[in-house]
Amino acid sequence: MAHNTITTPDSSSSYTELRSAGNAIAENSDLITQILVRLPVKPLTQFKSVSKQWLYLISDSQFSLHHSRRNRKPISALFLLSLKKINPEFSFLPFADCSLGSPHFQFLAHPGTSILHSCNGLLCFSKLDDTTESSILRYYVCNPTTKRSARIPLLGLVHNCRIRRGYFRVDHKLCNVKIEESTRPGNDLNINLLGIYVAFDPLKSQNYRIVCVWESNADMFNYEIRIAVYRSEIGLWGELMGAFTIPYAVCLNNGVFWNGKVHWISSSDIHSMWLGMNVYNLSTTKFIAYHFDEREMAYHCNADRISIVYVKIPAVTRLFLSHGLEAWSSCVLQQFSFFLVI
Amino acid sequence: MSSSLEKNMLILRSSDGEEFIVPEVVAVMSKAIKNMVEDECASNTIPVPNVDANILAMVIEFCKKHDESEAEAASDLKTFDSEFVNRGQEALYDLITAANFRDVKELLDALCQNVAEMIKGKSVHHIRIQFLGYQLFEILTSNFIWNIWCDRDFD
Known part of the structure; x- marks a missing residue:
C-alpha cells in the first residue's frame, strides 16, 4: 500500500544500516572481545558501563589474562626495602619511562608489621594482631595497587613476642601448619620458620601460591626441611611429602620467584648455584640446581619480564646500569636485601 | 567448464550472485574456505553467503x-x-563481520586493531550509539525524563 510506506531520507537509511552493522558486531561477543582486548586499561574501565554484556566481558578473569598476555609491559619501577627488619624504609626507584607516582604503604604502618616477600605486584606481610589476649601473628597477601588484601589461613600463635625498647620483636614460631601426628615427638617439637614466598605470575594464571619453608627437628640434632604450598584457588595448604635433601650452603631465608620456580641462592659457590622449585607442577617436586654466571643472569633479567629480585650485587649493578641508573653505587645496593617489582 | 579454468583457481560467489576467480592459495587464507577445500566438498563454485560483492572484493584484495x-x-x-x-x-x-564469518585471521586482526584505535578516546554514550543502536535522542530523552522524575516532589 502506497500510503503505508514511510519514505525515509537517504541519510537516515544509511544510518539505519550503520546501526545494523554495528549491532551485528555488538551481538557477537567473540568479536567484541577481540576489539576490547586491544584497548588500553583506562578506556576498558570506562567501557564497563556501556552495557551489561560489556561489563561481563571485561570483568571476566579469562579476559584479563588474555589482555595482560597481549599487552606485556616492561617493568616500570622497583621498590627497594632496606635490610633492617624494624621500621622498614622503602625507596621507590622509577625507570626512565615510568609514569607512576610512589604508592603509599600507610596500611603497613601498624607496628609489628613486617614484609616477608613480594612478587609481580603482590606483597606478603605478617601483622601482629594484639587485640586478642594472646598475640597472634597473621599473614596477609595484598595488592598495593588496588589496596586489597587477603588473609592467609596460616601459622597461628606467636610463642615469643617480646617488647624491647618500645618496639616489637617477633620470633616466628610455626604452629598451625598440618604436621603429621606420627612425626610429632611429644612437646619438644621445635620449629623454625625459614621463609615465606609468594609465587604469582599474571601471565600464567590469576591465582597465586605461597610457599612456606621451615625446619623441624624430629630428634635433637637432626633437622629436616619441610615445605608447604598454599593455593589461592582452593584456599588450602598442602604439605609436600618427603624429606628434602638440600645442600648445606643454600640459604633458604632469601628466595625469589622467577620463571615459575622459587629460587634460592647458595652461598658456597662463587658462581652462585641457584636451587629452583617448581610451584606450578607440584606432582614432580624436585629441586633443580642451576649455575648461572653473572652475565647470563643479567641477560635473563632484561629479556624476560623480570621478577628476579634477589640477585648478586654485581648483576644488580649491571641491571641498573643498563637502565641508566649509574648513580646507584654498589655500596648503596648492599644495604638492600630485596626488591619489589611493580 | 572446469577445464577452462586453471587447475588451482577457485570461483567464489558472493551473496548477490557476482563471481570472482581467485587462486586457491589466496582463497584458503580464509579458514572456512580452506576447510571446504580440504574436505573436497568445494565444487567449482564456492558460495560465500552473507558477504556481498563489494565486501568480497575488498577481502580478496587484502588476501x-x-x-x-x-x-x-x-x-x-x-x-x-x-x-x-x-x-x-x-x-x-x-x-x-565477513572476516569473522570466513575466518580470515590477518584481516580480522588488522580490523579489530583499527576499531580499537577508533573507540579508544570515545565516551560511553558514543559507544552505545555506535554499537548498541541507541539513538542520541533516546539518551537525551531518557536523561531528561530521569531528571524530571528525580526532581519531582514526593509529597
Missing part, C-alpha cells in the same frame, strides 16, 4: 596482497594494512 608480499618487508605490509582498514564505519563493520 592477494598478503599472499604476494609474504617475502616483502613487514613494514610495507603494515602500511598497506593501515591504509586498507582506513574506511568508513559501514564498510569497516561489514568487513569485520
